[in-house]
Amino acid sequence: MKSNNKWLIAGLIVLIAVVASAVYVVENLHNVGITVQTNGTSVNVKASSVLPVPSAMITEMNEKALADVQDEDSTVSSVKADMQAIAKEYNYTATVTIQSQFGKDQLPMPATVNGTSMLPTLQDGQNLILLKTDNYKVGDIVVAKHPDYGLIVKRLAVINGSMVYLKSDNNKTEVVGTETIYENGYYQVVTIEKTPLSTWLPRENIIGVVKDY
Incomplete structure (x- = not known):
């Protein structure tokens, strides 16, 4: 009887771990890390996500990021906000980082x-x-x-x-x-x-x- 209880407890622990992992994966399916790499004349947007993100989203981000880099009024914050707004259109929540020859979040x-x-x-x-x-x-x-x-x-x-x-x-x-x-x-x-x-x-x-x- 004690042996059966041990197996039951072990099974419950495994089940809880599986459910927790599944919940974590589902919650993070639409979270994406976006890195905008730029040297001031070109940009390359890269995505890090549990699943592949739509190529159309990355294309749109590349076009917007290039326009932002060349805009005299843009800032690090405005570039990040633009990338997050595009991600939201595709039902993603984005964490955005800018990388340039001058360092992280240097525009x-x-x-x-x-x-x-x-x-x-x-x-x-x-x-x-x-x-x-x-x-x-x-x-x-x-x-x-x-x-x-x-x-x-x-x-x-x-x-x-x-x-x-x-x-x-x-x-x-x-x-x-x-x-x-x-x-x-x-x-x-x-x-x-x-x-x-x-x-x-x-x-x-x-x-x-x-x-x-």
């Missing part, structure tokens, strides 16, 4: 130099990779949003409270053309000169620090 972004204001350090048309961060210091080359000129690449010269002063490496005044004007009864040709931009901006306008160029 790079591509940019291109427009103009000669950063000569000789940077050339017109040169491609850059910046790290989106608010951890910067005087002397860093940064990308910032300017209200009139859009994205600009400048040297961080001064940090003063909530404002920063951004300077061009190239301080030479450039003659960009001529213009004929009428003044005091005479026509005269004057030169049009352009001085590289240096400007004060709010600290929040800095998108990140240039890392690769």
Whole structure:
């Protein structure tokens, strides 16, 4: 009788373990780990799950992640939220990690130099990779949003409270053309000169620090 009880108890333990395992598997069928691998110019989304996830979901995530990486307003949090939103459409709960050349949950972004204001350090048309961060210091080359000129690449010269002063490496005044004007009864040709931009901006306008160029 005692022997039968032992076998019954052992059987119940095995049954409980099997049921617990089955419940765990069922509960985690729709949990997925998402890793967004990016170098700033390309992305590769990988999924880790109990069962294979729909390829359409990964395709959609890749497309959205690439758009996010190239978006000046995206953040680590917004990228993760976008991946979770796509996963939810497919009835999955996603835990998202970003991996880049700068480390875990560090978001790079591509940019291109427009103009000669950063000569000789940077050339017109040169491609850059910046790290989106608010951890910067005087002397860093940064990308910032300017209200009139859009994205600009400048040297961080001064940090003063909530404002920063951004300077061009190239301080030479450039003659960009001529213009004929009428003044005091005479026509005269004057030169049009352009001085590289240096400007004060709010600290929040800095998108990140240039890392690769």
